[in-house]
Amino acid sequence: MDIRFIPQEDIDKQLYNSCVHFATNGSLYGYDWYLNATAKEWDLLVEGDNYVSAMPLPKRRNWLGRTYLTQPTLVPDLAVYSVKPLSPKRIQAFWDAIPEAYRGGELTVEPASVPKDSGRFTVTQAEGSALFLNQAYESITDGFPPDYYSRMARSEAADLLPVPNLKPEAFAEFWLSVHGESPENDWKFHAMQRIMYQILHRSWGNAAGIQTRDGELLAVSFNAYSHGRIFPLFRAVSKAGEAAGAMTLLYDTLLRSHAGRSLKIERFAEFVTE
Known part of the structure; x- marks a missing residue:
């Protein structure tokens, strides 16, 4: 599975927003303009040249300059957004692809995006029904x-x-x-x-x-x-x-x-x- 890390400044906004818009688990919270207003600092993991799947990585840095995943304020949950089937294999592959520079941290995601093995991260499944x-x-x-x-x-x-x-x-x-x-x-x-x-x-x-x-x-x-x-x-x-x-x-x-x-x-x- 071709999963690439893309720093915030190099993200193709059109491709990314298109992925969020058409994803089977798409959400308002995933759009780049929403993340820019809340997370401010975030990078991205993408699958394929056309961003068929994407996972935003909101981040913070501690006083030593180390990077951690962090849940943005005003964002109840994020996801591995995908126009492809949300198989456990695909979800796990994204979590495993997070660069080692992310030393840890926590993130709340919608149920289908919870990995079987969260590794060094604390992953919380979003609560609440529709x-x-x-x-x-x-x-x-x-x-x-x-x-x-x-x-x-x-x-x-x-x-x-x-x-x-x-x-x-x-x-x-x-x-x-x-x-x-x-x-x-x-x-x-x-x-x-x-x-x-x-x-x-x-x-x-x-x-x-x-x-x-x-x-x-x-x-x-x-x-x-x-x-x-x-x-x-x-x-x-x-x-x-x-x-x-x-x-x-x-x-x-x-x-x-x-x-x-x-x-x-x-x-x-x-x-x-x-």
């Missing part, structure tokens, strides 16, 4: 826990209003006001805006919210659409929003508007049980 929307709204929500309906009742009593489109700046300002300022959150504040503008430029998503009749913003979520999935990338809800069930209403609105379509929502369980 919710399929190819049914009527009533069928989708039939098995939701009672607390979901209690929160919906609170939101109806509060007479809240949906905000279908928010500017990235307004979204990020609200997110920061909820999560608080810190060096890490300040970094996320800027990274989120870079990602949101990239997605809006491609018409792949939108920032939505819930507000009161007086215009007070209570909850926000940025949803991206890619690979037949809805990715709820970033979200925030104020204390007043929690009391009023605003986040539940926000996602229930998403369910109602997409029910019956051939889509699935990534990691929806955490929102159902919130």
